[in-house]
Amino acid sequence: MSDALLMREDNDGICKLTLSRPGAYNSLSMELMQALIAAFDAIADDHSVRVVVLSGSGRGFCSGHDLKQMLGEGAEDYYQCTFDTCSELMQRVVNLPMPVIAQVHGVATAAGCQLVASCDLAVAAASSCFATPGVNIGLFCSTPMVALSRSVSKKHAMEMLLLGDMISAEKAAEIGLVNWVVDDDLVAQKALEVAGKIAASSRKAISIGKQAYVRQIDKPLNEAYAECSRVMTENMLTHDAGEGIDAFIQKRKPLWQHR
Missing domain, CATH: 1.10.12 (Lyase 2-enoyl-coa Hydratase; Chain  A, domain 2)
Structure with missing residues (x-):
């Protein structure tokens, strides 16, 4: 795990992973996705860990795929590899033996929203917002749709996918995408509170x-x-x-x- 991309902190059975590409809104470059996969593989075999908190550094949680990197490569094989790696990452989250809590602030869009939907629980800052906006750039959010459609109802998932609009944290809670909405300065505290309750169990x-x-x-x-x-x-x-x-x-x- 590269400290430049992903930070890990362990305390009392709680493992906190922080996406660390703040200058790019923690967009999921190939390297960051690979670092996350490696981290989840290590955590799966770490019997000291009872719950994981996933957060982002800087101004937002995660803005989705790194489109600049993808366009720079510009080849079908690379696109397929990117989406396959993303799908592998999301399945690592779902299949991890320990619960994963998303701690969301700022934006969680496209594959970033997919990451929230893949987590078992989510705590959102009141000012955070969510979207699957691919339709606005001619790229329907088909892989985020997999996680989103398993997290919220069909009509709400299709609303997000077809319109591509940002929704508020309150709306995200109403449709079941997140569990809790708290004041911005309390989001980390709330995530650790929830994690602590889980870590206290068997x-x-x-x-x-x-x-x-x-x-x-x-x-x-x-x-x-x-x-x-x-x-x-x-x-x-x-x-x-x-x-x-x-x-x-x-x-x-x-x-x-x-x-």
Whole structure:
């Protein structure tokens, strides 16, 4: 991971990743996407991490793909590689065993909005704004559409994709793109507060639950229940489930071993 592109800070089970291309609104260059993929791969195997907070440096969260870099390359193979790498990155976020919280300020547009939609939770500054504006430059936001359509309703997703307009943080919360909207100076505090609550839980239980959610969400109802019945049984057999139940009965705080 290059400090020039991505910064990592770990504290009490919370891993904070900060996109660090402030002069380019943290646009997703090929190098930044590769750095993020490498970081998520490392985090997936890091048993000290229980939750990830993803933020941006400078004036905004992320403005999407680095169009200057893409046009500079100007070749079909490079375009395909760019979008494949972006798709790989978004799937890393979704499939990471730990929850990922987007901490959003400024703009989150195009692939930046896609990144927010791919995260499990999102905290937004009141002045932040969101858009999938590709239609305005003749480039429909088709890959952001994948994440967006899985985060908000069809009509709201199509409104954003077809009109390309900026929406406010309040509107983003109304349609389910973000969870919380707070004063600008409180966004980092709120993200860490949410992360702290997650980090205080059993890492094993959270990991089992997040992965089960991803697997069941698009299954037919009967298959989803069959899958989650199996998962609940698996969860019941873990050390932390036994400890948690004992602690509940004994009215004491559980001592998680994250196994």
